[in-house]
Amino acid sequence: MSQSTTHTCTHCHASIPGSMSFCPHCGTPASASYAPTQKIPPNQRDQPPLQSFQPPLPYARPQKNSSRGILKVGIILLLLLLLLGTGGFFAFRYIASRASNTTNSAVKSQAIPAQAPLTTTPINAMFNYASVTITIVSAQQATSFANDRNTPAHGVVRLNLHAIQSDANNVYFASAPPFSYPESFDLLLPGGNKVTTGGYKDLTGPARKGDQTTWIDFPSAAGLKVDQMILQIGKDTEEQIQVPLTGHANLSQYQPKQSAPNLRVAFGSMFWTLKAVTWKLSDSGTQVEKGKRFLVLTLSLDNPGSEGYSAFPPDFIRLEYGGTTSNLEQAVIGDAAAGATNIPGRVSFVVPQETTSATFILLPGHTPDATNQATIPFQVP
Numbered sequence: 001m002s003q004s005t006t007h008t009c010t011h012c013h014a015s016i017p018g019s020m021s022f023c024p025h026c027g028t029p030a031s032a033s034y035a036p037t038q039k040i041p042p043n044q045r046d047q048p049p050l051q052s053f054q055p056p057l058p059y060a061r062p063q064k065n066s067s068r069g070i071l072k073v074g075i076i077l078l079l080l081l082l083l084l085g086t087g088g089f090f091a092f093r094y095i096a097s098r099a100s101n102t103t104n105s106a107v108k109s110q111a112i113p114a115q116a117p118l119t120t121t122p123i124n125a126m127f128n129y130a131s132v133t134i135t136i137v138s139a140q141q142a143t144s145f146a147n148d149r150n151t152p153a154h155g156v157v158r159l160n161l162h163a164i165q166s167d168a169n170n171v172y173f174a175s176a177p178p179f180s181y182p183e184s185f186d187l188l189l190p191g192g193n194k195v196t197t198g199g200y201k202d203l204t205g206p207a208r209k210g211d212q213t214t215w216i217d218f219p220s221a222a223g224l225k226v227d228q229m230i231l232q233i234g235k236d237t238e239e240q241i242q243v244p245l246t247g248h249a250n251l252s253q254y255q256p257k258q259s260a261p262n263l264r265v266a267f268g269s270m271f272w273t274l275k276a277v278t279w280k281l282s283d284s285g286t287q288v289e290k291g292k293r294f295l296v297l298t299l300s301l302d303n304p305g306s307e308g309y310s311a312f313p314p315d316f317i318r319l320e321y322g323g324t325t326s327n328l329e330q331a332v333i334g335d336a337a338a339g340a341t342n343i344p345g346r347v348s349f350v351v352p353q354e355t356t357s358a359t360f361i362l363l364p365g366h367t368p369d370a371t372n373q374a375t376i377p378f379q380v381p
Contacts, residue, residue, distance in 0.1 A: 151198030268370030
């Protein structure tokens with residue numbers, strides 16, 4: 001009897017016909033089977049096989065293409081990076097824009113801070129200090145003012161001022177510096193407490209022929225009333241002015257007083273006329289010292305002679321009051337050429353405030369044909 005060749009599957013141990021390349025039961029390649037055996041008669045099947053046993057080879061599954069997986073991972077990572085990068089860019093732009101807006105808002109708020117609510121009280125009080133005519137236009141109260149960072153913010157009184165340099169007649173006036181607001185202006189609060197200037201728009205008053213609109217601030221509790229406050233003007237060494245901020249203060253005691261004696265005297269070949277006498281607290285850009293007054297004499301000269309006048313006024317002009325002879329402070333006298341008439345002149349003296357009468361004196365020896373002194377007695381206004 002002929003025998004057919006078979007193989008034993010190494011995986012499921014089933015018989016594989018010799019003509020097949022794969023196990024018909026599990027698909028394992030026939031090349032991985034046991035060595036070929038002969039089909040034996042049934043009476044020999046109980047005998048153990050003659051060939052030696054070999055352990056089954058592990059089943060090898062087909063390998064997938066790993067390069068495709070790496071490519072997919074790379075593409076996914078690239079997309080993630082692009083998404084993150086784009087999102088981060090726009091997020092950065094948004095944050096930067098917000099920060100810029102915040103900074104700009106902060107700069108604007110710093111440059112133009114909001115003004116606190118304020119109340120305004122008309123004052124309209126006028127006085128003269130250091131030859132400057134000053135009007136207190138109004139007083140304003142607020143917890144703070146946006147354009148003043150020097151005054152504490154617990155309460156501020158602002159005085160709005162209009163100042164005009166009014167005394168520009170004296171040629172020596174240029175030597176007098178403008179006054180300083182912080183040095184010369186104080187505020188007296190209810191109860192007598194004095195506070196100095198905090199913030200201010202201008203440090204000094206107007207110069208010669210100047211016109212100034214300005215303000216000065218004083219620290220003051222918000223609950224205090226303006227009409228109970230007093231503005232004090234002047235240094236401690238000067239004649240001071242006190243202006244109650246009531247809106248109807250009587251300041252007549254600080255106003256200049258004037259008289260017009262129109263007294264004429266011959267002096268050599270010339271004639272001198274005392275046209276006006278002015279009693280005042282300031283002259284030529286200067287506030288008079290405490291306890292004193294400026295006495296300003298307005299003169300007119302006529303020179304009918306043939307010789308001009310060229311004498312130096314401080315050499316021959318004097319003022320006598322109460323047994324005291326004083327030299328002049330300032331003088332402006334025009335050119336008294338030969339034949340000239342109505343030549344203006346102005347001289348000033350400092351006298352005690354209690355002075356009531358005085359004598360204008362012209363000393364000889366300095367003007368044409370003047371051999372004797374000339375005098376003009378007058379009353380102080």
